[in-house]
Amino acid sequence: MARSKEFDPSIVLRKSMEIFGHYGYEGTSLQNLLEGLGIARQSLYDTYGTKRDLFISAVKHYINEKTATVIARLESPGSAKMAISEIFFEAISVLKDDAKRKECFIMDSAIAQVPHDSEIAEFFNQDLKRLEEAFYKALVRAQEQGELGEQKDKAALAKYLNHSRYSLTQVAKLSSDPKVLDDFVSVILTTLE
Amino acid sequence: MARSKEFDPSIVLRKSMEIFGHYGYEGTSLQNLLEGLGIARQSLYDTYGTKRDLFISAVKHYINEKTATVIARLESPGSAKMAISEIFFEAISVLKDDAKRKECFIMDSAIAQVPHDSEIAEFFNQDLKRLEEAFYKALVRAQEQGELGEQKDKAALAKYLNHSRYSLTQVAKLSSDPKVLDDFVSVILTTLE
């Protein structure tokens, strides 16, 4: 029928995570996007809609992908406590990788929009709820497996792990020394001891 | 000599923390500021300089004030462990107060500027360093007082407490339920047990 796109919309979406993550939503201009993505103005509008549409697509894609991985790991067979540890170690390994870490900062840009964008706010609500449930169930399993003290407050711990994981990108942004992330996560995990 | 200002520059500075915290740095327009602050355009430029100047003044004023309070508490006589707890309880009490919490969100707006503003980046560097040292010394005292296990990694804990405290505003922004803050902080403090 017609010519095919000269770019891979999925790759461009990943790249837009980096750009929005670097400049923030309002801080990102169309020009930033066009130069960074290497596509034409009209291609952007035809493929993704407005700047806000692109931002929301990028945020949802990023979070859905991460959350799916985390939940899958939490529900995987074996030690639940080990699963939780690995989720955090995997996260800091991404944040230490110069190529991968850039996408993560779209989290902070998205959180900054929560007071102004009800769609994003609701999306975070749902994401946190799903993750909290998954962490909670994992903590139940950890107790059953005898790897988590019976006196631990699983509900509080689930919320804590949730928000601690969310805070990793902020720690990474503030700390040039990657060792800080190691220390930060190793202390987080002591809350399970 | 001449007439005096019709506004209190200190109060206006506090109000600008709220505005920048709500909209973010780039998301805040001059019009937002003028309407929110209730002062004239030229008054703003005469008193504070450019938008960026005002932002930096607000950020520095906010952080310096908070940090001074935290360090003073950490160096105060008595139980060092109690001091650390109180710092976190005080923080969430501010974040639960509708009138006080708004200013706090300038933290997130400021952190978002770290990659683009070397002055802010350096300021955070120094602030985190000062706080980390203060936390570390408090942890040393806590060990001396017999309230912190000898095997604890004080350096890692100091960094951890630092960044956990910094992450409180993000937790508050994402959680409508203030109980989440209680749970979050109560788990944080278990790292000292």
Next chain:
DNA sequence: TTCATTTTAGACTGAATAGTCAATAATAGA
């Protein structure tokens, strides 16, 4: 080759942007 369809390129728009300027109003000290 033809043609329907889509991408691309770049000009264009009106609104909003940060910041300046000049004129007026107010006031504290002499």
Next chain:
DNA sequence: TCTATTATTGACTATTCAGTCTAAAATGAA
């Protein structure tokens, strides 16, 4: 009261903003 100094006001500018439109270039299927 006078005057030097400052605050206030609102008009103004040049730039950048997101988004639209038109036309040319490209290309897959028939």
